[in-house]
Amino acid sequence: MHEMSIAQSLLDIIRDEMEKNQLKVLFKVKVKTGKLNAIVPDALTFCFDLLLRDTPWEGAILEIETVPVRLKCVECGYEFYPPIEENVVSIFSIPCPSCGADFGHRVLEGKELLIEYIEGE
Amino acid sequence: MKIPVIRRILESNEEKAQELQDFFEANGIVVLNLISSPGAGKTTLLEKTLNALRDEFNMAVIEGDIQTTADAERIARCGVQTVQINTEGACHLDSYMIYRAVEKLSTEHLDIIFIENVGNLVCPAEFKVGEDGKVALLSVPEGDDKPEKYPLLFSEAKLLLINKIDLLPYLEFDLEKVEKVVRGLNPSLEIVKLSARTGEGFEEWLSWLRKRVEEKRS
Numbered sequence: 001m002h003e004m005s006i007a008q009s010l011l012d013i014i015r016d017e018m019e020k021n022q023l024k025v026l027f028k029v030k031v032k033t034g035k036l037n038a039i040v041p042d043a044l045t046f047c048f049d050l051l052l053r054d055t056p057w058e059g060a061i062l063e064i065e066t067v068p069v070r071l072k073c074v075e076c077g078y079e080f081y082p083p084i085e086e087n088v089v090s091i092f093s094i095p096c097p098s099c100g101a102d103f104g105h106r107v108l109e110g111k112e113l114l115i116e117y118i119e120g121e
Numbered sequence: 122m123k124i125p126v127i128r129r130i131l132e133s134n135e136e137k138a139q140e141l142q143d144f145f146e147a148n149g150i151v152v153l154n155l156i157s158s159p160g161a162g163k164t165t166l167l168e169k170t171l172n173a174l175r176d177e178f179n180m181a182v183i184e185g186d187i188q189t190t191a192d193a194e195r196i197a198r199c200g201v202q203t204v205q206i207n208t209e210g211a212c213h214l215d216s217y218m219i220y221r222a223v224e225k226l227s228t229e230h231l232d233i234i235f236i237e238n239v240g241n242l243v244c245p246a247e248f249k250v251g252e253d254g255k256v257a258l259l260s261v262p263e264g265d266d267k268p269e270k271y272p273l274l275f276s277e278a279k280l281l282l283i284n285k286i287d288l289l290p291y292l293e294f295d296l297e298k299v300e301k302v303v304r305g306l307n308p309s310l311e312i313v314k315l316s317a318r319t320g321e322g323f324e325e326w327l328s329w330l331r332k333r334v335e336e337k338r339s
Contacts, residue, residue, distance in 0.1 A: 002244035103305025
């Protein structure tokens with residue numbers, strides 16, 4: 001359950017940005033989380049809603065975009081998406097579609113944990 | 122009104138971690154963040170390590186547990202400074218907790234701080250705590266598929282300790298496979314195979330630690 005800490009940190013940033021931009025009402029927050037962070041979107045939404053309960057921002061929507069893993073083959077430089085699986089199991093040990101090298105791929109995307117925008121007035 | 126933000130969600134944890142790292146650097150302290158599943162042998166490894174190096178280095182341990190002070194008591198018996206953090210449910214330590222723990226330590230003349238993270242292969246890997254490196258501990262009974270299942274930790278660790286190798290004859294654990302997978306995840310990862318119980322391979326781990334202290338001092 002690292003989702004609660006993440007939701008708390010998220011809320012700190014929202015508070016800061018709302019103040020900076022002089023917003024009073026919060027409609028929506030958009031975040032991007034990489035597949036490798038093993039964040040469960042439902043759990044994050046649950047924690048977010050819980051933290052907003054009985055605050056003026058209760059009901060704001062949290063949109064979570066999960067960024068798939070994109071790899072770069074360490075041998076030939078080919079960039080590719082490993083096949084989508086339920087878990088992150090074995091994405092690192094799949095062969096490069098271009099040259100067949102099966103280990104040592106560099107992670108280009110899939111580790112991010114970002115807030116992208118907030119909507120309010 | 123839509124306000125583009127683009128900020129790292131864990132930025133405040135990372136900033137605090139950087140502050141800690143600067144402090145450790147300025148004071149020449151090697152800080153290792155020890156991460157594993159529950160029961161992999163973190164506390165036993167630390168007990169043996171502290172006893173072996175007690176005359177060489179000044180060491181301290183920050184113990185992270187969800188509940189109880191049992192581990193901290195075991196460590197304190199080794200005669201080193203110990204601070205217990207009870208996370209009260211949280212599955213990992215973050216840099217704010219470490220900051221408060223470090224305030225309780227007398228850091229003058231310290232050579233090494235071991236941070237024994239909460240037993241968990243997922244969340245602790247996500248939170249930097251100002252360490253020089255993460256030491257991942259994987260024990261033979263857990264099975265050889267763990268690096269594939271929990272790649273984040275193994276892709277970020279500086280050292281992998283494979284513990285309980287005295288049990289290899291009794292279990293199906295493919296050492297070669299583990300080494301191949303983790304090197305794939307993390308080509309610069311160093312690996313030491315040992316048994317904290319029998320002492321096999323332990324000297325290699327101690328030399329690794331000595332090297333870290335030497336590097337810090339130079």
